[in-house]
Amino acid sequence: MRHILLLGLCLLAAPAFxxxxxxxxxxKASLEALKAQQFALPDAGAKRQLADALLGCLSDPNPDLRDGIAYEALAHWMRAGDFDAPALRTLRDKLYRSLDGEDKTGFSKPFAALVLSEVARTDRIGPWMTPQERAAMTERAADYVESVRDYRGYIEGEGWRHGVAHGADWLMQLSLNPALERAQYRRILAAIAAQVVPRSHAYVFGEPERLAKPLLFTAKRGLLSDADWAAWFAALPPKVGKLDRADYAGWLARRHDLLAFLTGLYLQADQSEDAAIKALKPTIMAALKQMQ
Structure with missing residues (x-):
């Protein structure tokens, strides 16, 4: 019995793939050759089998395998519509388990989130998830974004981690989906707010711009009221906090991040031809004035 219990615990602790x-x-050479052929695999079964196998490469320390082959192949096949709903559910659920597992090198979870953004896109292009599945994915994406504490972006020789940006991409694909409801957009905004101003990290790899995109598409849907937007933006400046000489570097980092986010958003709203996005300008300006 003891051996059976230990085996069960080992299975529970095992990686998702x-x-x-x-x-x-x-x-590596054969996969690079496949990439050179634009990942063409005529046999649908072989393609699905390889897709499942490539999930294991999403945590590989080699960026050529992780980013250049595994992610690109999976994204290519999904954008080509090569997987049916059962195959997409299998990929999605394995990626969910990856988010729940350990990530010693810091690659697995950000790249699971990035591939999940492509899974979300397939449902936007050709709906296959139930409303319950879609709501659950929105919650998963928001939880992931809020959970990120590894803010490493690009490191020479290691490539990208970019957890916040990849999570923002997942939120963006969801925010573009016309099947989302008001409650799900509010959940997306809560996740964005959680990472706009990290405690003591200055973004340098475009994270504010990536976080802005799902917000803009949320505004475009027009499901939130002016009061909703005013309250959301008004809650951001207090996250910077008052200048504290004991935490001067942290204060500067927070101020830098929020300014980058708000000024980028203001420019986007100013240049947008969409009335709902343009209507954000006074609210964004009010938040900027709170920082003076």
Whole structure:
């Protein structure tokens, strides 16, 4: 009995997918050759099998395998409409388990989120999720964005982690989906607000711009009231806090991040031809004035 219990615990602790990369039967060279052929695989079953196997490469320390092959192949096949709903559900659920697991190198979760943004896109292009599944994915995406504490972006020789940006991409694909409801947009905004002003990190890899995109598409839907927007923006400046000489670097980082987010948003709203987005300008300006 003790051995059975230990085996059960080991299975529960096991990763969502095998970490073999390249997958069995493949080499880095063969995968690069497949990439050169634009990931063309005539056999649908072989393509689905390889897609499952490539999930293990999303945590690989080699950016050529992780980003240049695994992510690109999965995104290419999904954008080509190569997977049916059962295959997409399988990919989605394995990626969810990856988000719930350990991530010792810091690659697995950000790249699971990035691939999940492509899964979300497939549902926008051709709906296949139930309303309950879509709401659950929105909650998953928001939870992931709020959970990010590893703010590493690009490191030479290691490539990208970019957890906040990849999570923002997932939120963006969801925010573009006309099937989302008001409550889900509010959840997306709560997640954005949680990362606009991290405690003591200055964004340098375009994160404020990426966080702004799902907000702009949320505004475009027009499901939130002026009062909703006023309250949301008014809550941002207090996150910077008062100048404290004991935490001067942290205060500067927070101020830098919020200014980058708000000024970028203001420019987007000013140049937009969409009335709902343009209507954000006074509210954004009010938040900027709170920082003076």
């Amino acid at each position: 095998a970490q073999n990369c390249p997958p069995a039967g493949h080499t």
